[in-house]
Amino acid sequence: MKVSDINPVVSPERVAAQQASGAPPVPPGGRDRVSVDATRGAEASVSAARRSATTDRGGRLQRLEASVRSGTYAPDPSRVAEQILSDAEVDAKIQAIVSR
Numbered sequence: 001m002k003v004s005d006i007n008p009v010v011s012p013e014r015v016a017a018q019q020a021s022g023a024p025p026v027p028p029g030g031r032d033r034v035s036v037d038a039t040r041g042a043e044a045s046v047s048a049a050r051r052s053a054t055t056d057r058g059g060r061l062q063r064l065e066a067s068v069r070s071g072t073y074a075p076d077p078s079r080v081a082e083q084i085l086s087d088a089e090v091d092a093k094i095q096a097i098v099s100r
Contacts (some may be wrong), residue, residue, distance in 0.1 A: 067073040 064073070
């Protein structure tokens with residue numbers, strides 16, 4: 001169904017008549033149709049992204065482990081601080097929602 005489709009409002013009398021006759025309600029202009037063809041491209045993209053992320057994540061973890069073991073790991077202090085503040089902000093928002 002397209003967002004731009006406009007269907008007129010069906011009167012209660014018409015709905016009652018359709019229910020009394022036992023016929024399933026038919027929208028004006030025919031029956032609604034559902035298609036999943038458009039989602040196949042999105043599913044393929046998501047699948048490719050997952051494979052890429054999984055492969056990349058393993059490599060990143062190996063590099064991180066190697067730098068920690070060698071003593072050369074140096075996290076960015078500003079990035080760590082930003083993440084701490086971001087997490088605190090999310091926690092505060094969730095707490096405000098829960099306490100309502």
